[in-house]
Amino acid sequence: xxxxxxxxxxxxxxxxxxxxxxxxxxxxxxxxxxxxxxxxxxxxxxxxxxxxxxxxxxxxxxxxxxxxxxxxxxxxxxxxxxxxxxxxxxxxxxxxxxxxxxxxxxxxxxxxxxxxxxxxxxxxxxxxxxxxx
Amino acid sequence: xxxxxxxxxxxxxxxxxxxxxxxxxxxxxxxxxxxxxxxxxxxxxxxxxxxxxxxxxxxxxxxxxxxxxxxxxxxxxxxxxxxxxxxxxxxxxxxxxxxxxxxxxxxxxxxxxxxxxxxxxxxxxxxxxxxxxxxxxxxxxxxxxxxxxxxxxxxxxxxxxxxxxxxxxxxxxxxxxxxxxxxxxxxxxxxxxxxxxxxxxxxxxxxxxxxxxxxxxxxxxxxxxxxxxxxxxxxxxxxxxxxxxxxxxxxxxxxxxxxxxxxxxxxxxxxxxxxxxxxxxxxxxxxxxxxxxxxxxx
Numbered sequence: 399x400x401x402x403x404x405x406x407x408x409x410x411x412x413x414x415x416x417x418x419x420x421x422x423x424x425x426x427x428x429x430x431x432x433x434x435x436x437x438x439x440x441x442x443x444x445x446x447x448x449x450x451x452x453x454x455x456x457x458x459x460x461x462x463x464x465x466x467x468x469x470x471x472x473x474x475x476x477x478x479x480x481x482x483x484x485x486x487x488x489x490x491x492x493x494x495x496x497x498x499x500x501x502x503x504x505x506x507x508x509x510x511x512x513x514x515x516x517x518x519x520x521x522x523x524x525x526x527x528x529x530x531x
Numbered sequence: 532x533x534x535x536x537x538x539x540x541x542x543x544x545x546x547x548x549x550x551x552x553x554x555x556x557x558x559x560x561x562x563x564x565x566x567x568x569x570x571x572x573x574x575x576x577x578x579x580x581x582x583x584x585x586x587x588x589x590x591x592x593x594x595x596x597x598x599x600x601x602x603x604x605x606x607x608x609x610x611x612x613x614x615x616x617x618x619x620x621x622x623x624x625x626x627x628x629x630x631x632x633x634x635x636x637x638x639x640x641x642x643x644x645x646x647x648x649x650x651x652x653x654x655x656x657x658x659x660x661x662x663x664x665x666x667x668x669x670x671x672x673x674x675x676x677x678x679x680x681x682x683x684x685x686x687x688x689x690x691x692x693x694x695x696x697x698x699x700x701x702x703x704x705x706x707x708x709x710x711x712x713x714x715x716x717x718x719x720x721x722x723x724x725x726x727x728x729x730x731x732x733x734x735x736x737x738x739x740x741x742x743x744x745x746x747x748x749x750x751x752x753x754x755x756x757x758x759x760x761x762x763x764x765x766x767x768x769x770x771x772x773x774x775x776x777x778x779x780x781x782x783x784x785x786x787x788x789x790x791x792x793x794x795x796x797x798x799x800x801x802x803x804x805x806x807x808x809x810x811x812x813x814x815x816x817x818x819x820x821x822x823x824x825x826x827x828x829x
Contacts (some may be wrong), residue, residue, distance in 0.1 A: 402614045403552065428615035433639045438622040445629055449621070452634055454544040482541060 401521075402431035404528050405455040409437040409446045411474070414464035419492060419513060423459060426517045430525070443470055447477030450486050456528055457487040457508070467494055468501065475506050487527065491520075540634060543602075543661040547636055550657045551650060555798040558653050563660070570602075570658060571665040573766060574680040576646060576706065577690030579672025582716040584623035586690060586751060587667055589759040590766075591627045594665070597763075602634040602658055605669040606648050609639040616640075620669055634663065642800050646670040646677030649797050652790035655683060678706045682789035685782075686769045688712045688762075691730070693722035707733065711746055712765050718750035718758070744772050798826060 408424045410417050417439055424434045435453050437446060450458050462470060467490060478484055490502060491511040499510050508527050511520045550558060575583045584605065591601045605620035618637030627633045636654075643649040647670060658666055670680050681687055689710035713730050715723050730748045739745045747765050751758040802825045811818055 400614075405548075424617060428610065428617050429613050431613050431615045433609075433616045433618060433637075435618045435621060435637050438625060449628065449635075451541055452544055452628075453621075453637060454548045 400431040401427060401525055401528065404432045404457075405435070405453060406432050406524075407435045407437065407446070407450050407453060407455045407458045408461060409441055409449075409458055410439045410461050411441055411443060411446060411470045412462060412464045412466050413440060414462070415439055416463050417461065419463070420459075420461035422517070423461070423491060423511075423520065426521060427459075427524070430521050443473035444477045446474055447481055447483070450478065451481045451483050455486060457489055457524070459489040459491055462490065462492040462494070465493070467492070468498060468505075471502055471507060472505055489524065489527075539661050543634070543658065544636070546657050547654055550653050551638065553653075554801060555794050558650075558794070562653075562656065565656070566660045570655075570663060571686075571770060572655065572668060572684035573665060573686045573688065574668045574670065574684035575688045575690065576670040576673055576677070576680050576710075577714075577716075578674065578692065578695065581672070581690040581692050581695075582751075582753070583669050583672070583690050584620040585753055586688075586714065586716060586759070586762070587620075587669055588624040588627050589751075589753070589756065590762060591624070591633055591667065592630075593759060593763045595627065595630055595632045599664045600632045600634075600662065602661075602663040602666045603636065603669065604651070604654060604658070604666060605635065605637050606640050606646075606651070606671050607637060608671050609641050614641075640671050642797070643793075644677075645679040646673040647679050647683070649793060649800075652683060652786070652793055656790070673706065678709045679789070681709045682785060685773055685777075686711050686766055688714055688766075690714045690716050691726060692717055693720040693726055695726060711744060711769050712762070713746060713748045714762060715748070715750045717752060719752045719754050723750060742776055744769065744776070795826075802826065 406427055408420050410420050424436050427434045437449060446458060460470060460474065471488065471490060475488060478486055487508040488506065489509040489511065490507050492513060494510055494512055502510060509523055575587055577583050587603060591603065594601055607616055607618045607620060609616045616639035618639065621628060621635050621637050624635055628635050638648050638654065640648045655666065668680065668684055687710045689706055691713060693715065715727050727748055727750055734746050734748060749761050749765060751762060799822065802822060810821065
């Protein structure tokens with residue numbers, strides 16, 4: 399399996415400044431063949447949505463450790479919708495409590511990857527999700 | 532941002548993906564007609580880490596302030612092993628990438644080794660007709676031999692660093708002969724004046740007739756926003772000069788020549804990738820003829 403030809407935006411929304419996880423996943427995605435764009439720290443949901451549209455990515459990975467994932471996800475989805483880009487998939491990674499998973503999925507998140515998961519498993523799931531796209 | 536322009540933006544974005552994912556055959560089949568007035572193209576090239584993206588960010592901000600709509604195509608290298616890439620140029624363009632009059636697209640170099648992507652010409656072609664005024668092309672960080680960008684843009688800007696003194700010696704042929712504007716970036720660092728003098732010396736050693744463009748040498752620093760004014764003006768000056776002095780037909784033909792060559796290269800690569808190892812048995816002449824035969828099949 400490979401992510402060759404897939405474009406993925408890794409974004410750091412909100413105020414937390416820890417992007418080791420985002421960078422690790424960005425490199426892992428690249429090594430799986432994807433073209434990865436990284437936004438840098440502290441980006442707003444409307445900025446992320448706009449970059450996702452300009453770059454015409456297949457998916458956006460939101461890396462969040464701040465606890466504000468519910469708000470950020472719903473805003474990002476809203477902005478994507480406004481830009482007529484609801485076809486772009488959203489993945490969420492970082493510190494996401496179990497209790498919030500169902501709600502996020504319901505809102506339209508395609509995959510949730512917490513920091514206790516093995517990178518290989520994360521890649522496998524993303525590949526599956528994007529292959530069906 | 533008006534709705535119409537927004538739609539246009541999404542349209543261009545998706546069209547670029549279609550071109551990027553297309554085979555050579557599909558590219559040719561779907562190639563559109565060019566509008567009468569084509570986009571002005573500015574190419575920025577230089578060594579890795581010389582500050583190309585940062586310069587673009589500063590430059591775009593000035594040009595957008597003057598009422599221009601700018602599209603940026605930024606190329607980063609693909610891994611030859613995994614084919615993947617990290618496209619990081621855009622991080623340096625943070626301050627402008629939120630501007631509705633700026634469009635930034637990051638692209639991987641894929642199979643190409645000439646500082647551009649193997650489909651750059653096709654992507655630039657597709658960018659025509661979406662209400663932008665100019666396009667700025669950022670090459671992969673390059674050495675002295677990668678000057679293909681010359682074939683595709685109107686104004687070539689070569690970015691150099693204060694410590695690249697020895698490199699300049701080595702670059703006397705190659706890209707150093709190709710640029711319209713030389714920029715010594717990070718000019719607050721020691722050595723900047725020395726290298727500016729060296730480049731000036733190289734430039735003034737050549738003789739220019741009255742209808743030739745004499746390259747200019749500028750210094751920029753991210754610590755001084757004003758230092759980019761001169762660059763902004765130099766581009767406009769060069770643009771004016773091009774309008775008066777360059778044979779448009781000649782320019783068009785040389786771009787078509789480059790594009791056809793890169794399409795052929797890509798087509799050959801596509802076919803070579805499909806061939807089994809066994810098919811490379813035999814002498815180069817035989818394999819070559821086999822490949823030529825495949826190229827002829829539509």
